[in-house]
Amino acid sequence: MRLTASTTYDSAMTEVSVPAEAVRERVLDAATQCLLESGLDARLHAAIAERAGLSRPTVYKYVGDQAAILQAVLDREIDAFFTAAVPLLTQSEDLENDLVDAVVFVVGYARRHELLQKGLREHPELVLPALTTESAPLLGRIHDLFDDQLERSLAAAGSGADPRTVVEWIYRIIVSLITTPSGPRTDTPDQLREYIAGLVQLSGLVATAPARP
Numbered sequence: 001m002r003l004t005a006s007t008t009y010d011s012a013m014t015e016v017s018v019p020a021e022a023v024r025e026r027v028l029d030a031a032t033q034c035l036l037e038s039g040l041d042a043r044l045h046a047a048i049a050e051r052a053g054l055s056r057p058t059v060y061k062y063v064g065d066q067a068a069i070l071q072a073v074l075d076r077e078i079d080a081f082f083t084a085a086v087p088l089l090t091q092s093e094d095l096e097n098d099l100v101d102a103v104v105f106v107v108g109y110a111r112r113h114e115l116l117q118k119g120l121r122e123h124p125e126l127v128l129p130a131l132t133t134e135s136a137p138l139l140g141r142i143h144d145l146f147d148d149q150l151e152r153s154l155a156a157a158g159s160g161a162d163p164r165t166v167v168e169w170i171y172r173i174i175v176s177l178i179t180t181p182s183g184p185r186t187d188t189p190d191q192l193r194e195y196i197a198g199l200v201q202l203s204g205l206v207a208t209a210p211a212r213p
Contacts (some may be wrong), residue, residue, distance in 0.1 A: 024062045026052050028076055031069050036115055040123040044069055074130055077116060078138060081109040082145055089149050095157035095206045100197045103170055107192060110178040120179060131175050143167055159206045166205050173199060 030052035034044055044066055049056045063069050088102040089095075110116055119127040130138065143164060150163040173196065177186060186192045200206070 020062065023054075023058070024072075027054065027059055027063050027069075028073055031063070031073050032077075032115060035070075035073060036118065040070060040119055040126055070126065071130070073115070074119075074127070075138070075141075077113065079141060079145075081106055081113070082142055084109065086145055086149060089146065089153050095153050095159060096197070096200050098153065099166075099170065099200055099206060100193060103174060103196045103200075104189065104193050106174050107177045107196075108189060110174070116178075128179060131179060135171075135175075139168065139171060142171060154206065157206065161205045169203060169205055 027048060030048045031044060033051060034042065034047045038044075038047065045056045045059050048054075048059050048069070052059070059069075063072055085102045085106045088105055089098050116127070146167050147163050150166060154161055154163060154166070177192075186195045
């Protein structure tokens, strides 16, 4: 029997203990490249198996069907750029500035993200619901990422704002800015920062709490 790359790698996995997460990441790496090349409506399993050096049953086992692959790739990419923004919310004395920096970073990251932008252009019916009407799971993960650090930052800044309210407000601003065309007020980094800074100031979400008598 002729051994293909898929059968060779799958055989190796039976001989060497390969962590399930490592195999899943291999599948998602391959899926991301296939989606960039072929689009979100392409049939993925055979292409992913060939690129990753796995069998199609292995792709199903570690990620699932077509819808599960798309969701897993989207989740991973969104988690990556929100996670990258977490360190920007430091416990400084200028929380408003930190929030503005975090939002500017995430919006800029998303606007440059090839796969997300391809999905928004070519298949908004798949991407937009995950960011808007079906965003509860995503918001839950973002709360988990930001709540503890944001709570500490708000307390250090003397703000009485609820961290979950701040997270949800930030999220809605970000989604609005990455799912609609950039206008003359937000199409450069400096304009984007000025625009977001104005929104943060107007919101009053991180205003310093009044001193207790």
